[in-house]
Amino acid sequence: SHLEEKTQWEHPKSGKRKRVAGGLPYGWEQETDENGQVYFVDHINKRTTYLDPRLAFTVEDNPVKPTTRQKYDGNSTAMEILQGRDLSGKVVIITGANSGIGFETAKSLALHGAYVILACRNMSRGNDAVQRILMEWHKAKVEAMTLDLASLQSVQHFAEAFKSKNVPLHILICNAAVFGAPWCLTEDDLESTFQVNHLGHFYLVQLLEDILRQSSPARVVMVSSESHRFTEIKDSSGKLDFSLLSPPKKEYWAMLAYNRSKLCNILFSNELNRRLSPHGVTSNSVHPGNMIYSSIHRNWWVYTLLFTLARPFTKSM
Numbered sequence: 001s002h003l004e005e006k007t008q009w010e011h012p013k014s015g016k017r018k019r020v021a022g023g024l025p026y027g028w029e030q031e032t033d034e035n036g037q038v039y040f041v042d043h044i045n046k047r048t049t050y051l052d053p054r055l056a057f058t059v060e061d062n063p064v065k066p067t068t069r070q071k072y073d074g075n076s077t078a079m080e081i082l083q084g085r086d087l088s089g090k091v092v093i094i095t096g097a098n099s100g101i102g103f104e105t106a107k108s109l110a111l112h113g114a115y116v117i118l119a120c121r122n123m124s125r126g127n128d129a130v131q132r133i134l135m136e137w138h139k140a141k142v143e144a145m146t147l148d149l150a151s152l153q154s155v156q157h158f159a160e161a162f163k164s165k166n167v168p169l170h171i172l173i174c175n176a177a178v179f180g181a182p183w184c185l186t187e188d189d190l191e192s193t194f195q196v197n198h199l200g201h202f203y204l205v206q207l208l209e210d211i212l213r214q215s216s217p218a219r220v221v222m223v224s225s226e227s228h229r230f231t232e233i234k235d236s237s238g239k240l241d242f243s244l245l246s247p248p249k250k251e252y253w254a255m256l257a258y259n260r261s262k263l264c265n266i267l268f269s270n271e272l273n274r275r276l277s278p279h280g281v282t283s284n285s286v287h288p289g290n291m292i293y294s295s296i297h298r299n300w301w302v303y304t305l306l307f308t309l310a311r312p313f314t315k316s317m
Helices: 053-057 100-110 123-136 154-164 192-214 253-281 303-313
Strands: 027-031 037-040 047-049 091-095 115-120 139-147 171-174 218-223 281-286
Touching: 091 100, 091 192, 091 303, 100 115, 100 123, 100 139, 115 123, 123 139, 139 154, 154 192, 171 192, 192 218, 192 253, 192 281, 218 253, 253 281
Parallel strands: 091 115, 091 171, 115 139, 171 218, 218 281
Antiparallel strands: 027 037, 037 047
16 A cells, blocks of 8 residues: 555455565575664575565465465466575586576576586586576585486596585576487487486486485486477387387487477476385475477477477477
8 A cells, every 4th residue: 555655454345464474585684774664685686675585485374375386376486486495405416507497597596505516428518507696696615527318428527526525415406408309329329318317417416325315305407308208219020129229320309309308308207206215315306387489399390390389389498
């Protein structure tokens, strides 16, 4: 009410009441000026206000406990989901974190206090991503490390380098992926989409499993895709067909290869959760959203056109 200069917490028609709840968002502090009036300082964006920032996250008085589907939806942002959470002391590895979904995930976790390692193939882009996060909050704990999932030797070197830091690992997010890539073999003689999207991550988890167990409660997150539904990895007799996972050039179709790798992500995540959840390590796979406009479509102009046309109707970064 601008006339009375006060806030009305009860809705005039429905009678529902709201209230401020929880701690201040990460990076905010409450201060008092010389007149005894409370004000709030946002150290991340370097601004001061007399308006309580928790007003953006008010909750209903005596609400019915919401389901996850009611609480978060396609319009939820990472910062809203992490509101009120202090991740100080948590160590996170995110593959492919220099751009797209991986970068937004790394930034959001770092701004809430986590120590985030950006595992990137290109160190120049990885270091640029680190600087972009530090520009938002100079106290963020972020670091880039080299990881090329198209090389199993690189995966091994990354795991050894991480273990040499003697730090725990609370969250491993397997995010990196290629989409619509032309057929080619990696240095390990495997089809590149299968190795980058699945096998490289599979090997990484195996190498870091002992640290995850020691750091429990810990979690693994596999960034998969709804497109896993539109493929098959069995032969006509219903048995697993290994030739479909890393096919020869004449039997290769980029979209099917991507779909198969995402199906492998989910099967791996389910089995990993079955084996490790008794030891305090959970595993989940996640569909990030249909055709989110990121750099994943860069391999073919047709995919870029499709993603551009879909962009106004899909979730954005």
